[in-house]
Amino acid sequence: MIPIDNFLVLSAILFSLGMYGVLARRNAVLILMSVELMLQAVVINFVAFAVYLNPETFTGIIFGIFVIVIAAAEVGLALAIILRLFRNRQISNVDEADLLKW
Amino acid sequence: MTYEEAIFYVIAAITVAGGLGVVTARNVIHSALFLILALLGVAAVYVLLASEFLAIVQVLVYGGAVTILILFAMMLTRVRDIAGPIDGPQRPIAALAATVFLGTTVLAVTQTEWRGDTGEATVVSIDQIGEVLFTTWAMPFEIASLVLMVALVSAIVLARGEEGE
Numbered sequence: 133m134i135p136i137d138n139f140l141v142l143s144a145i146l147f148s149l150g151m152y153g154v155l156a157r158r159n160a161v162l163i164l165m166s167v168e169l170m171l172q173a174v175v176i177n178f179v180a181f182a183v184y185l186n187p188e189t190f191t192g193i194i195f196g197i198f199v200i201v202i203a204a205a206e207v208g209l210a211l212a213i214i215l216r217l218f219r220n221r222q223i224s225n226v227d228e229a230d231l232l233k234w
Numbered sequence: 235m236t237y238e239e240a241i242f243y244v245i246a247a248i249t250v251a252g253g254l255g256v257v258t259a260r261n262v263i264h265s266a267l268f269l270i271l272a273l274l275g276v277a278a279v280y281v282l283l284a285s286e287f288l289a290i291v292q293v294l295v296y297g298g299a300v301t302i303l304i305l306f307a308m309m310l311t312r313v314r315d316i317a318g319p320i321d322g323p324q325r326p327i328a329a330l331a332a333t334v335f336l337g338t339t340v341l342a343v344t345q346t347e348w349r350g351d352t353g354e355a356t357v358v359s360i361d362q363i364g365e366v367l368f369t370t371w372a373m374p375f376e377i378a379s380l381v382l383m384v385a386l387v388s389a390i391v392l393a394r395g396e397e398g399e
Contacts, residue, residue, distance in 0.1 A: 148336035153257035155328030187356030205385035212392035
């Protein structure tokens with residue numbers, strides 16, 4: 133019998149950690165990892181709401197599955213872009229990728 | 235405190251420790267390993283939420299594929315050799331923003347009376363998930379597979395580079 137609040141607070145903590153990582157880190161790969169943390173927090177929220185508040189239709193679980201699918205696609209694409217950036221300009225820090233800022 | 239809650243607190247502590255490690259580790263490889271810990275912790279949270287299917291998917295997709303992909307990208311971009319601080323100068327502001335967000339969200343969660351709260355996690359079987367995934371959610375399911383294929387092809391095209399490079 134775990135109250136739903138426990139899961140929501142855990143998810144809030146994970147989301148804040150990810151948010152800190154996204155804002156503070158300089159390296160693109162580390163930022164991507166923090167984004168993954170945030171996505172995980174969101175999925176925990178979806179699933180908690182589904183199994184506690186709406187177990188008849190459990191839309192949240194389906195949403196969780198789709199979030200994981202899109203996250204996997206996103207990681208693949210983002211890493212390809214980071215790789216490309218490194219190969220063309222030898223950088224992998226987002227604050228150095230300022231080609232559009234003349 | 236029931237034993238279920240005790241298990242939850244242990245798993246939550248492991249997950250949060252992993253998350254903290256991801257955002258504070260000085261060594262990027264340690265950061266990636268902490269990410270694996272956090273993701274497996276989240277998989278355990280799914281088990282506590284009575285969603286075994288998501289837990290299995292989590293271990294397969296995140297524990298396996300995503301972390302390995304991230305470690306590969308770290309090796310290929312030689313993250314460790316890059317000079318300069320690992321965090322930007324905006325770090326204090328980031329910490330402030332994250333703390334404020336955490337405070338607001340926790341306050342909102344504890345103050346809200348959840349409508350229709352059953353008080354415990356209702357088990358949703360894999361059969362049920364499979365059934366609605368291929369009936370009610372069949373269209374989004376097909377679109378998701380299309381998205382995966384497009385992402386796969388474009389990732390290969392992007393990472394491969396031009397001919398003769």
